[in-house]
Amino acid sequence: MEQASGPGQTYKIVDVCLLAGKIMLQNGGETYRVEDTMTRIAASYGLHHTHSFVTPTGIIFSVDGSDPTKLVRISTRSTDLHKVTLVNGLSRKISNGELDLQEAHRLLLKVDRANLAYPVAIQIAAAAVSSGCFTIMFNGGWPDFLPAVVTGGLGFIGFLIFHRYVLIKFVAEFLASFIIGMLASLFIWTGLGQELDKIIIGSVMPLVPGLLITNAVRDLMAGHLVSGLSKGAEAFLTAFAIGAGIAVVFSFY
Structure with missing residues (x-):
């Protein structure tokens, strides 16, 4: 043509x-x-x-x-x-x-x-269910499944709310992970959960920048060094925000 x-x-x-x-x-x-x-x-x-x-x-x-x-x-x-x-x-x-x-x-x-994204309710439900499944996948016990579902779902809701009002994504991810850490600790303190680390690991997985990390590696392998390094840096900041939010919660105990 x-x-x-x-x-x-x-x-x-x-x-x-x-x-x-x-x-x-x-x-x-x-x-x-x-x-x-x-x-x-x-x-x-x-x-x-x-x-x-x-x-x-x-x-x-x-x-x-x-x-x-x-x-x-x-x-x-x-x-x-x-x-x-x-x-x-x-x-x-x-x-x-x-x-x-x-x-x-x-x-x-x-x-x-076009707005092709799934409705917010479906996104929250998917984040909640996947949090529980990740907890089991990381050798967590079934008693921690429901606490992880609740923690992951509420943490994702917090991320959506914070990201709507705070333009800096880093801050929204930090606050969402802080909520996840507090809720997980609450479940352990009340006796409704058993393994704090498994609940937290499963609950933060919906926030992990998996696509960014994959694209960064693929771009680097394809020779696009600027894009690969910048995407890798963005993924690192997201991971740092998640870790920092959990670390602040741990500093209270």
């Missing part, structure tokens, strides 16, 4: 590439996948000599020639792999010549504006 025939058309192609890359990067896509997707889309529409530089906070995309380089700033990041999958599917259709430029841009905008 060769469509690049003028400056105006080139700008539209670049906009489609940047929109696809922005959606993927904001929702948990790896750096190398973002660059590969943008390059494939550009080549499908006739731009074969493109260059991109992707970091967790921005995308720089340029085309050989006199066309200006464009930058997209990434200010918010979350995890929604469904959107990443949808963009991958649209990229394959574009590569196969099934979508023209206008239709591709319309569908990408639709994906960008």
Whole structure:
């Protein structure tokens, strides 16, 4: 599908590439996948000599020639792999010549504006149940299953509330882990729980940045050192916040 025939058309192609890359990067896509997707889309529409530089906070995309380089700033990041999958599917259709430029841009905008996240109630229920299951997986006893469910669920609720009012994610994670530590200690003190460490370990697992750690390693292995190190640093700060919140609780005893 060769469509690049003028400056105006080139700008539209670049906009489609940047929109696809922005959606993927904001929702948990790896750096190398973002660059590969943008390059494939550009080549499908006739731009074969493109260059991109992707970091967790921005995308720089340029085309050989006199066309200006464009930058997209990434200010918010979350995890929604469904959107990443949808963009991958649209990229394959574009590569196969099934979508023209206008239709591709319309569908990408639709994906960008869609709210595909699970309802908050389901997220809380999943965090609670997974906390109990992690407690059992880490050799905890069944008497600690329900305390871990309650602790993990309330801790995740605290994280959602704090993150809504506090823009710094580090603070929200610290306060959520503090709540988890206090609730776990309360269960042990009342005799409803048996092993404090197992309850805490299972309850903090929904807060652990597993996707960040995975993407950091994959980006480093793919040679994207800047993105890999920055994602690794972000994962380290999250882990430090969780550990610090629990450590503050332990300092009381």
